[in-house]
Amino acid sequence: MGEVSPPRAYEIVVAWVEERVLLGQLGVGDFLPSERELAGMLGVSRPAVREGVRSLQAQGVLHSSVGAGRAGGTQVTAVPAGALARLLRLHVALANFPLDDVVEVRVALERLSVRLACARATDEDLVRVGEQLQAMRDATTREEFNDADAAFHVAIAQSSGNRLSTDTTIAIRESVRPPILRGMARLSHEEYDELAVDLMREHEAIHAAVLARDAPVAEALVEVHVREAWRRLRVVD
């Protein structure tokens, strides 16, 4: 086995937090010891503690706020979605994840999302989905339209009752926002108008299928919808 280099100072801090989280000793809402206390306990500098905190903040595990007493401090949090989305968006941009790879995973997750929504969406959930349809009709620019389109998929994902499915579906949709906007920008007026009409109609059909709690139809509709939009926007790396 090769030589293992000793951990960097910030890694000691990250490991300390991760270990306690994995053992259930640190949970959501818990505050970490102060920066000074952690530095003393772990024998590292305060900047190293801050570096470790930033690392875990990037994973949506910690949140640092400034302020006196308990108004400030570093707390264990419950916001993985943003961290997941940022991570995926960067790696898509780096072409670590080719866009054709992304669409396959997106289809699998949107199908799961809509199947779970058929089973578990509440009336309030479905009202929110309907509101996104209206936002699409009201959009006056291509970017507004795309934002409402994405919000429709987010609303469906949020009706799934499955937090991981919700967060990963949202993260993947977010990660392809730049290439989708580029694709939309390349369309002529005519191409865009036709596409907008079709996307609107497909969303209405998906919404109706979820209202009818018809999972097989909803899954098929969402798959066709995602693949068709991808193709027509000529989404490329």
Place this chain on the structure above:
Amino acid sequence: MGEVSPPRAYEIVVAWVEERVLLGQLGVGDFLPSERELAGMLGVSRPAVREGVRSLQAQGVLHSSVGAGRAGGTQVTAVPAGALARLLRLHVALANFPLDDVVEVRVALERLSVRLACARATDEDLVRVGEQLQAMRDATTREEFNDADAAFHVAIAQSSGNRLSTDTTIAIRESVRPPILRGMARLSHEEYDELAVDLMREHEAIHAAVLARDAPVAEALVEVHVREAWRRLRVVD
């Protein structure tokens, strides 16, 4: 809209890198300016630069090495898998992602994984999958068996030819390693022996279906396999 607080120093660094990545100006293999140069350019301290680097390192986007000249430095990298796995594992441990939610997403991703493997696995890929079957037979402890079991799923995921599918499937399997090991530890000798035999047989059937390039059968087998193992291990948060 509420008041937006000015960005923290490390956030300026993160934003600088992210913007260039998203615009395609920074790509995999590129070196960042030195810590001193970045600090000067962005008007922040060197510790703030380091904090920003740790944040992006946690997302698998940067890699920092120590050394003289080009042997040291911070480079844009292509290793999202580890970052994804760490992120998911922490959030599973925090019960941000209840385990019942995780199994649904795992099933969707493993089905995609095996379907793509049926279409694209090379002979070398399939040899590697077979090697993991042998590793399961050779395992002498429950942990070794579980590691080989996970490696089997990883080998299938790596045969998919889809980097995002591979990385997310692996990350999700990794994220549930602690609860699976806890479930295994609770089994009696008899329960464990029976389970090991069944898991082995199910993996052999999945392998055979992939060899036969029979995607519908492979997908059905992997779904039953994942759900059954989950149930029998009584995997709980």
